[in-house]
Amino acid sequence: MSEQCIFCKIVNKEIPAEIVYEDDSVVAFLDIRPVSKGHTLVVPKKHSNDFLSTEDDVLEALIPEIKKIGAAVMKAVGAHGMNISTNHGAAAGQVVFHLHFHLIPRFSNDNLMPWPHGDSEPKNRQELAEEIKKLLA
Numbered sequence: 001m002s003e004q005c006i007f008c009k010i011v012n013k014e015i016p017a018e019i020v021y022e023d024d025s026v027v028a029f030l031d032i033r034p035v036s037k038g039h040t041l042v043v044p045k046k047h048s049n050d051f052l053s054t055e056d057d058v059l060e061a062l063i064p065e066i067k068k069i070g071a072a073v074m075k076a077v078g079a080h081g082m083n084i085s086t087n088h089g090a091a092a093g094q095v096v097f098h099l100h101f102h103l104i105p106r107f108s109n110d111n112l113m114p115w116p117h118g119d120s121e122p123k124n125r126q127e128l129a130e131e132i133k134k135l136l137a
């Protein structure tokens with residue numbers, strides 16, 4: 001628990017939220033500024049700042065929860081698809097530093113533009129792949 005953390009406060013029921021699911025390890029609630037109807041946040045009860053600093057066992061428990069909650073959210077709003085994501089770090093748009101996954105229901109022709117893709121040269125891709133492979137070896 002981090003004292004100033006807004007999501008810890010939601011987990012501890014110190015501030016209100018539209019909680020849609022709760023068990024021993026997670027809380028899921030509706031996003032206060034939804035990207036689309038049904039936008040839900042899935043939050044581990046145990047505080048960690050972000051994805052990479054979260055213990056493996058917390059992450060392992062989280063994936064099936066996201067699957068279960070995501071299926072219900074999609075059904076509730078009649079979504080055709082869903083973006084499942086976490087923003088890691090301020091540069092990636094993270095604002096609340098308590099790990100959370102966004103479940104963003106998507107609808108055909110909802111006009112939520114996906115990220116723009118760029119081009120890449122095969123040589124640059126190969127060099128970059130080698131660099132990442134080295135770090136993972």
Ligand code: 5GP
Pocket residue numbers: 006017018029030031032033034041086087093094095096097
């Ligand atoms: P981030 O940008 O950190 O990945 O996402 C934080 C999300 O939390 C945003 O989508 C924002 O709308 C949501 N949020 C921030 N404060 C609150 C709050 O007090 N209650 C709820 N329900 N959502 C919040």
Ligand code: ZN
Pocket residue numbers: 001002005006007008009047048097098
């Ligand atoms: Zn927290």
